[in-house]
Amino acid sequence: MSDATTTDLYEVTMAMSYLREGMTAPATFSLFVRDLPPERGFLVGAGLESALDHLSGFRVGPDDVEAFASVLHRPPRDLEPLLGLQFTGRVRAVPEGRVVLAGEPLLEVTAPLPEAQLVETYVLNVISHQTAIASKAARCVLAAAGHPVVDFSLRRTHGPQAGFQSARLGALTGFAGTSHVGAATALGIPAVGTMAHSYVEAFPSEEDAFRAFARCHPGPVTLLVDTYDTEEGVRVAARVLRDLDRGPGCAVRLDSGDLKALAARARSILDGAGLPEVRIVASGGLDEYAVDDMVRSGAPVDTYAVGTRVGVSADAPYLDSAYKMVEYGGRPVMKLSSAKVTAPGPKQVFRRPGCADVIALVGERPPDGGSPLLETVMENGRRTAERPTLDECRARCAADLSRLPAAARRTRAPVAPRATASERLDALTARVRQDIAERPRSRRSAPA
Known part of the structure; x- marks a missing residue:
């Protein structure tokens, strides 16, 4: 089986019905987040590269047809219309690392209806998950106020693949390194780590442990000092590092207790031992809230190691994301159900200073000071450009974060900018709504 089976069953049943009915005209689906999670002033778009990898290799093979037939309890010949189906469409999307707001399309897929429908689940999954994690990581970078942040999340992410993505997204948003050896090697980012209490x-x-560790590793070392008594551990570490003349580049790591108080005491002990260059690394259940508290308190922490809470985006582990049809066969469509209304038609988002964004229809002229966010990244099922480097994505993210309004950057009680709709989009929405209302009830149903 291929990744074509990484889909919800109803995508298969709808695609089969579309093929039976001859409904293969182009459809446009828009992927967006309806509302930001609490305590979020922005999102960082991510997951696009994973989505494009899936789409460019998407093809329903014989084993996939067998799997579809098995779960539907039907003979394989009934599912043969799906055999060989591949993605041949166009994708317009916000490049990875850009800041996005509620209601703004992160991605729009235009393809023959069965294709656009069958890829929904996979694309929605990777964009939603990675955007959630990238947004959490970016908030940690902002909270650290220039101090390095590193990723320690692998052991508690929701699976090894999620751990790899957490390392990548941390680097994309500005982290200085990761404990994930495979990700560091594959992505060309610094690998960081210390030792365990074991x-x-x-x-x-x-002292025996610290000396043995230093003997084994001739370069800078980081010594974990809170296995027994933290302050005594710092004194022992200072003695070992001084005796071995290993101060520059080395660090002590605090992983439990009152980190603010312990960091102050550790700094005093290290300075008193003539080791002002030895850094202090803090870890242990940290996220942007704890980092913000320590930075604001003036705690002498040099590097923040964040793990579980960031790798699973603990306070906002999901996004209210959707993948909704906005046009079929050249006809704009929309959903009207309560609290889940969608705007019709393929769209563009224009970014203006201060994130005073305008959501418009494709083809509209940009408003004054506006520049388009969505770019064409795939045509005829193939990428239109080379994959961007991680450095390019990181630079894009840093630039957007720097231009966010201060209120949106706040760790606590942020105020998210709100995008507005263009006059043409509002007019189309009103027209389609009226058209739906005026249809005979028996003809109101449409693919969605």
Whole structure:
């Protein structure tokens, strides 16, 4: 089986029905987030490259048809109309790393209806998950106010693939490194790490452990000092580093307790030992809220290692995202159900200073000071440009974050900018709504 089976069953049943009815005209689907999660002033769009990889390789093969037939309890010949179906459409999307707001399309797919429908689940999954994690990571970077942030999330992310993505998205949003060896190697980002408490416990004493570790690793080392008594651990680490003349580049890591108070005491001990160049790394259940508290308190922490809470976006683990049809066969369509109304027609988003964005129809002229966010990234099922580098995505993200209004950047009680609709989009929405209202009830149903 291929990744074509990574889909919800109803995508298969709808695609089969479309093919039976001859409904293969082009359809446009828009992927957007209806509302931002609480305590979010913005989102960082991510997952596009994973989506494009899936679309460019999407093809329903014989094994996929067998799988579809099996779950539907039907003979394989009934599902043969799907055999060989591949993605041949166009994708317009916001490049990875750009800041996006509620209601703005992150991506629009235009393809023959069965194709556009069958890829929904996979595309919605990767965009939603990675955007959630990237947005959480970006908030950590902002909270750290220039201090390095590193990723320690792998052991508790929701699966190894999610761990890889967490490392990548951390780097995309400005993290300085990751503990994930495979991601560091594959992505060309710094690998960072220290030691576990088990390492210290395996030796007769803390000092034996620190000396053995330093002997094994001739470069800068980071010593975990809170296995027993944290302050005494800092003193032992200072003695070992001073005796071995290993101060520059080295660090001590605090992983539990009152990190603000312990960081201050550790700094005092290290400075008193003549080791002002030895850094302090803080970890242990950190996210942007804890980082913000420590930065604001003036805690002498040099590097923040964030893990579980960021790797799973603990306070906002999902997005209210949707993938909705906005046009079929040249006819604009929309959904009218309560609290889930969608705007019709393929769209463009124009970014203006201060994120005073305008959601418009494709083909509209940009408003004064506006520049388009969505770019054509795939035509005829193939990428239109080379894959951007991680550095390019990182630069894009840093630029957008720097231009966010201060209120949107706040860690607590942020105020998210709100995009507005253009006059033409409002007019089309009103016209389609009226058209739906005036249809005979028996003809109101349409693909959605």
